Amino acid sequence: MEYILETKDIIKDFPGVRALDHVSFQVEEGEIHSLCGENGAGKSTLIKVLSGVHPYKSYEGQVLLKGTEQKFSNINEAEEQRIAVIHQELTVFEDLNVTENIFMGNEIETNGIIDWDLMYKKAEKWINKLKLENVNPRTKVKSLGMGKQQLIEIAKALVKDAEILILDEPTDSLTDSETEILFDILNDLRDEGVTCIYITHKLDEVFELCDSVTVLRDGESVGSDKVNNLEKRDIVQMMVGREINQRFPERKTDIGETVLEVKDYSVVDPENPDQFVVKDVNFELKAGEVLGFSGLVGAGRTELVNSIFGAFPGEKSGEIYLEGNKIEITSPKDAINQGIALVSEDRKRFGLIPTMDVKENTSLAALQDFKESLSLNHNQEISKVRDYIDKLNVKTPSIREKVSKLSGGNQQKVVLSKNLMTQPEVLILDEPTRGIDVGAKYEIYKLIQELSKQGVAIIMISSELPEVIGVSDRILVLSQGEIAGEFDNSETRVSQEKIMMAATGGN
Amino acid sequence: MKEAKKEEGFLGLKKSNFNFDIKTYMMVIALVGIWVVFTFLTKGTFLTSRNLSNLFRQSVITSVLAVGMVLVIILGEVDLSVGSVLGLCGGIVGILDVWVGLNPFLTIVSTLVIGMLIGLWNGWWIAYRGVPSLIVTLGGLLGFRGVLLGVTGGTTISPLSKAFNYLGSGYLPEMVSNVLGLGLIAYIIYYRLHKRKKKKEHGFEVSSLTLEIIKIVLTSLLVAMFVMILNSYQGIPVLVIVLLVAMAIFTYITKNTVFGRHIYAIGGNEEAAELSGIELKKSKLIIFMLNGLMAAIAGILLSSRLNAASVSAGDGAELDAIAACVIGGASLAGGIGNVLGAVVGAVVMASLDNGMSLMGAPMYWQQIVKGLVLVLAVWFDVATRNKGE
Ligand SMILES: Nc1ncnc2c1ncn2[C@@H]1O[C@H](COP(=O)(O)OP(=O)(O)OP(=O)(O)O)[C@@H](O)[C@H]1O
Ligand SMILES: [Mg+2]
Numbered sequence: 094m095e096y097i098l099e100t101k102d103i104i105k106d107f108p109g110v111r112a113l114d115h116v117s118f119q120v121e122e123g124e125i126h127s128l129c130g131e132n133g134a135g136k137s138t139l140i141k142v143l144s145g146v147h148p149y150k151s152y153e154g155q156v157l158l159k160g161t162e163q164k165f166s167n168i169n170e171a172e173e174q175r176i177a178v179i180h181q182e183l184t185v186f187e188d189l190n191v192t193e194n195i196f197m198g199n200e201i202e203t204n205g206i207i208d209w210d211l212m213y214k215k216a217e218k219w220i221n222k223l224k225l226e227n228v229n230p231r232t233k234v235k236s237l238g239m240g241k242q243q244l245i246e247i248a249k250a251l252v253k254d255a256e257i258l259i260l261d262e263p264t265d266s267l268t269d270s271e272t273e274i275l276f277d278i279l280n281d282l283r284d285e286g287v288t289c290i291y292i293t294h295k296l297d298e299v300f301e302l303c304d305s306v307t308v309l310r311d312g313e314s315v316g317s318d319k320v321n322n323l324e325k326r327d328i329v330q331m332m333v334g335r336e337i338n339q340r341f342p343e344r345k346t347d348i349g350e351t352v353l354e355v356k357d358y359s360v361v362d363p364e365n366p367d368q369f370v371v372k373d374v375n376f377e378l379k380a381g382e383v384l385g386f387s388g389l390v391g392a393g394r395t396e397l398v399n400s401i402f403g404a405f406p407g408e409k410s411g412e413i414y415l416e417g418n419k420i421e422i423t424s425p426k427d428a429i430n431q432g433i434a435l436v437s438e439d440r441k442r443f444g445l446i447p448t449m450d451v452k453e454n455t456s457l458a459a460l461q462d463f464k465e466s467l468s469l470n471h472n473q474e475i476s477k478v479r480d481y482i483d484k485l486n487v488k489t490p491s492i493r494e495k496v497s498k499l500s501g502g503n504q505q506k507v508v509l510s511k512n513l514m515t516q517p518e519v520l521i522l523d524e525p526t527r528g529i530d531v532g533a534k535y536e537i538y539k540l541i542q543e544l545s546k547q548g549v550a551i552i553m554i555s556s557e558l559p560e561v562i563g564v565s566d567r568i569l570v571l572s573q574g575e576i577a578g579e580f581d582n583s584e585t586r587v588s589q590e591k592i593m594m595a596a597t598g599g600n
Numbered sequence: 601m602k603e604a605k606k607e608e609g610f611l612g613l614k615k616s617n618f619n620f621d622i623k624t625y626m627m628v629i630a631l632v633g634i635w636v637v638f639t640f641l642t643k644g645t646f647l648t649s650r651n652l653s654n655l656f657r658q659s660v661i662t663s664v665l666a667v668g669m670v671l672v673i674i675l676g677e678v679d680l681s682v683g684s685v686l687g688l689c690g691g692i693v694g695i696l697d698v699w700v701g702l703n704p705f706l707t708i709v710s711t712l713v714i715g716m717l718i719g720l721w722n723g724w725w726i727a728y729r730g731v732p733s734l735i736v737t738l739g740g741l742l743g744f745r746g747v748l749l750g751v752t753g754g755t756t757i758s759p760l761s762k763a764f765n766y767l768g769s770g771y772l773p774e775m776v777s778n779v780l781g782l783g784l785i786a787y788i789i790y791y792r793l794h795k796r797k798k799k800k801e802h803g804f805e806v807s808s809l810t811l812e813i814i815k816i817v818l819t820s821l822l823v824a825m826f827v828m829i830l831n832s833y834q835g836i837p838v839l840v841i842v843l844l845v846a847m848a849i850f851t852y853i854t855k856n857t858v859f860g861r862h863i864y865a866i867g868g869n870e871e872a873a874e875l876s877g878i879e880l881k882k883s884k885l886i887i888f889m890l891n892g893l894m895a896a897i898a899g900i901l902l903s904s905r906l907n908a909a910s911v912s913a914g915d916g917a918e919l920d921a922i923a924a925c926v927i928g929g930a931s932l933a934g935g936i937g938n939v940l941g942a943v944v945g946a947v948v949m950a951s952l953d954n955g956m957s958l959m960g961a962p963m964y965w966q967q968i969v970k971g972l973v974l975v976l977a978v979w980f981d982v983a984t985r986n987k988g989e
Contacts, residue, residue: 404875429877443875448868448935457865458876460858468856472802511876 095160097122097288098257103154105138105147107498109490112138114312125279125289127299130309131332131530132502133488136292137181140259144178145171177255181262181501182441185242187235192216194234195248219248224274236364239266239439240390247275258282259290264298265528268390268556276302294530296325308332333532341563342539348566349380352550353519358411360400370396370407372574378519378550383541385565386554388596393574394554395438398521402428402435429458432518436508436525444508445496452478452492454507459514481510486536501528520544521552526560538564558589570595627928627944634948638955645958649833659950660839661902663943665921667850668894670942671887673925676867676934677733679888681722681740682895682921686914688748689715689899694757694909697764704763712896718744719892720885727884741918749911758908768904771835781827785820792816839901846897851939863887867934924949927977
């Protein structure tokens with residue numbers, strides 16, 4: 094049988110790591126083929142080989158397209174063969190508008206002159222197709238949330254009219270409804286005969302959308318089969334090499350005194366000074382408690398926590414009490430000094446320093462702790478960093494590796510370590526498991542429980558309802574900047590429907 | 601997972617150490633290469649102790665500027681005003697020393713303060729008013745030169761008093777040079793062995809003792825040679841001592857302090873740095889003040905070396921300083937660079953100037969070659985960096 098795309102014995106080495114080890118991988122024409130595996134298993138590396146990001150000769154082995162060997166030396170050559178990729182990390186141009194982004198590199202020209210009218214018209218169509226609300230072709234991408242930016246990124250790949258479309262964790266920052274839209278589009282494309290390779294950590298998606306699945310582990314392909322022949326358990330077992338029975342760890346926490354209290358808190362939209370992104374929010378958070386924040390994207394959850402942390406430009410009003418004392422936070426530094434830490438949802442933009450190594454990134458927020466008179470105590474720093482790297486199981490060849498060379502999920506773990514190192518009293522996690530594999534997710538949930546047992550008060554924002562329900566003691570639902578519901582989740586678990594109802598403004 | 605860990609201790613760590621070393625040593629090797637070429641081309645004149653001594657003295661001004669500039673570049677900004685600030689501060693030295701007759705110590709202190717205030721001005725606009733550094737300091741490039749013209753009326757002020765003469769053209773006595781050299785060697789031995797011991801105490805793997813000793817011997821030899829060569833002419837120039845002290849302080853700041861780490865973080869990703877609790881504005885302001893201070897020092901040194909303050913002093917020096925930093929591995933995108941590299945870069949440029957003048961090459965050739973070397977150096981850096989991907 095001839096495959097539309099096939100790799101034979103691909104080996105790809107990076108200094109200190111073998112990312113791919115004799116990977117052979119086959120994709121049939123017209124299917125949606127899922128690629129699964131733990132963080133750092135080599136998924137992104139494999140598609141970078143397929144799409145010319147890692148050029149021919151930088152790896153060993155063969156890439157075959159419809160039976161003929163391909164030697165891509167760059168991305169353009171792969172695109173000429175109608176392979177389009179949506180990479181894991183966003184590559185939108187923030188200062189350009191939606192149309193310019195969608196057609197970046199594929200501008201429509203007539204006689205060498207860009208045909209803006211046509212492009213704006215076509216962009217409009219894409220916007221409708223992707224059901225992007227409140228977006229017009231001239232909207233600056235910067236002003237859109239991550240979910241919408243991701244959809245723009247997807248549109249950018251779709252206009253290339255590809256035969257093979259590769260998506261690397263595309264739903265990472267999408268809400269459920271946005272994910273549905275994407276699935277509809279992918280299903281349509283399959284009907285049109287387009288082949289997709291789909292990387293994800295969300296196994297539900299594999300079963301809902303995909304036809305076949307290939308699992309990578311530690312750079313080796315450990316199995317490939319039709320989805321119909323498999324169960325979730327099988328895939329997890331292949332991925333981690335052992336069975337995982339539980340998705341969430343036991344919750345047994347003694348909830349203590351109130352640590353954080355937020356009163357009549359409102360935040361103004363910096364772009365639209367007469368509108369509020371957060372309005373009259375009141376809540377309290379107790380020591381050892383995990384408070385889940387649920388709501389649709391754009392409900393103001395991120396703005397609320399960023400503003401509390403002193404990192405949101407919009408003007409705020411209201412009061413914050415920490416252990417009964419009123420505090421003023423005007424900058425993240427104030428917040429960190431007061432014992433508040435925030436893991437931001439956008440790790441590339443707000444979490445990582447790409448020019449620094451794993452060690453420097455991890456210790457950055459807690460550097461003051463290693464100060465001895467004037468100097469930094471490097472040895473102490475290294476020990477501490479290694480502790481955290483081990484505890485969170487970050488996969489890196491060494492702590493001196495540039496953080497930009499780590500796989501997406503491992504980068505996320507570095508950001509988490511950085512914030513944990515400040516030993517906060519209040520830890521705010523904004524989508525903490527984005528891009529993290531099943532095994533590691535469990536580890537992070539365990540860590541959350543462990544921290545809460547030690548008395549840390551935790552706020553967790555998550556768009557994954559099962560996660561919020563599985564981890565939180567109490568859940569607050571935000572809708573359009575206001576608290577639309579509060580649920581006690583400690584004894585009996587709240588149903589997803591109830592939360593959705595509150596989030597969408599129903600009753 | 602287990603196997604990957606094993607690699608971390610063994611392969612991974614060693615390899616990254618190796619990479620780091622290579623980058624620094626590569627620069628030095630390139631410098632030595634340039635020297636060898638010039639030695640051949642000048643039939644040995646280049647390598648005489650007299651010429652090397654001259655070479656070091658010539659490179660001091662650019663080096664001092666580069667030491668400050670590299671911090672600005674690491675921060676992801678640029679300072680085009682340092683040439684004019686150098687000129688202005690040099691002029692102020694002339695005015696205070698010759699016209700006012702202030703004592704040299706007070707003259708120096710006042711000049712340094714003025715340099716810092718100029719840095720404060722630049723930094724304030726950049727950090728607190730959000731004007732891009734390129735614009736603010738371009739304004740400074742024009743403005744401060746104008747101020748210099750205004751206050752000196754366009755005349756050259758000379759001669760300066762004795763103290764400045766000593767600063768600009770003096771040499772340390774041989775004895776003192778030797779003592780300094782030996783002291784430095786002793787410190788290197790102590791420092792490296794102490795560091796090794798501390799690492800062991802923490803249970804980290806360390807390189808083998810033989811390797812360590814080879815490293816110590818090589819560095820000590822380098823120091824000894826440096827002192828001996830300069831001693832066989834007239835001794836270590838006072839100018840060079842000033843530079844070495846500045847280098848030591850700034851290397852310490854960038855490598856061993858929290859503030860230094862913050863500079864790299866801001867240059868790498870401003871937004872993420874701020875969310876990690878770093879005070880952007882304050883840090884930027886301080887860096888520009890430090891850079892103003894270094895420009896003032898360079899101004900004092902240049903006037904001292906020339907024994908005169910002239911309006912054209914330091915014309916175009918900002919570009920030399922930026923080139924030195926970039927040749928030394930700093931990235932104009934921010935987040936990458938180091939003090940030692942910047943000084944080596946400055947010495948590379950001075951070597952090109954010096955070697956070609958010895959050969960009697962016309963001025964225009966010097967400029968062409970310097971331009972080419974700048975482009976080649978950065979190309980080399982980019983090419984080797986991409987290889988790792
Ligand atoms: N440019 C690079 N330089 C060095 N090492 C790299 C580079 N890119 C990837 N690696 C390493 O290769 C391995 C595989 O990384 P890859 O990004 O393919 O993982 P992944 O399966 O996509 O993981 P994730 O689910 O976390 O995105 C990792 O150990 C990573 O550190
Ligand atoms: Mg990946």
